Amino acid sequence: MxxxxxxxxxxxxxxxxxxxxxxxxxxxxxxPNDTAAIAGTPITAIAPPESMPAWDPGTVWPGGFIKSVEIRRHNQGPGRATYWARAKHALLDDEPVSPLARAATLFDLSNGMAVRADPKDVAFPNLDLTAHLFGMPEGEWLGFDTSVSFGRQGLGLTSTVLHDARGPIGMLGQALTVRP
Incomplete structure (x- = not known):
């Protein structure tokens, strides 16, 4: 502490x-405080997972973790996508975990699901990940509305609005180092 x-x-x-x-x-x-009477956001909800096509992230990224996630994605061009993700496996075998813990395991997907450049040509790892939530996630799907920006001096930023089935619940930010 x-x-x-x-x-x-x-x-x-x-x-x-x-x-x-x-x-x-x-x-x-x-x-926590009871703020149900004043809850709301001007952020628009994304389309539900069943309306988006399944997408294999292994076509862009190698590795075991990426194969352990189911993705439904609508690509909107370089550096821009909306998508839903859910883990194919339990976080801990035979152990219940909170919806927040389950969602947090997916937060780092953000930078890799809306690539701005082919990762075979440009490296753009995130240096950090900051999550700000205004609602606790519910359900097994976590929605992302992601934009990836590259600057002119090797800096980048991934910005994401997080969603669950009820709508927006928070935001993620990731500082990037961009290395051609």
């Missing part, structure tokens, strides 16, 4: 490999 409190806390976890930090996660934990 980095900052304790009665209504807001900041927590951090670090994954180490060979005694070096490999991954650091921080989360603000907030006491």
């Amino acid at each position: 980095l900052r304790g409190g009665r209504t807001i806390e900041l927590v951090e976890a670090t994954l180490r490999h060979d005694d070096r930090p490999a991954l650091r996660v921080r989360a603000w934990l907030m006491r």
Whole structure:
């Protein structure tokens, strides 16, 4: 715990490999309040997963993780796509996990599902991933409305609005290093 409190806390976890930090996660934990009477957003919902064609992300990306995810996608051109994703396998065998934990396993898909350039020609790994939620995810599908931008000096940004079956629930941001 980095900052304790009665209504807001900041927590951090670090994954180490060979005694070096490999991954650091921080989360603000907030006491929930009943705001149902004023809930809403001007962000437009994306089309439901059943209206989008199945897409094999293995046509762009190799690896085991990408094969473990089902994708339904509407490609809108370089660096722009709307899509739905769901895991084909449980996060933990014989262990229930929260809808938030299940959704969080899919957050890092964002940069790879709306590619701006062929990853065989240009590397564009994300340096970070920041998630801001205004609703807790429900259901097995997580929707993404993603735009990928490359600047002129090797910088990039992936911006995503997250959705569940009810509509928008949050946003993701990823800073990119772009390397031809």
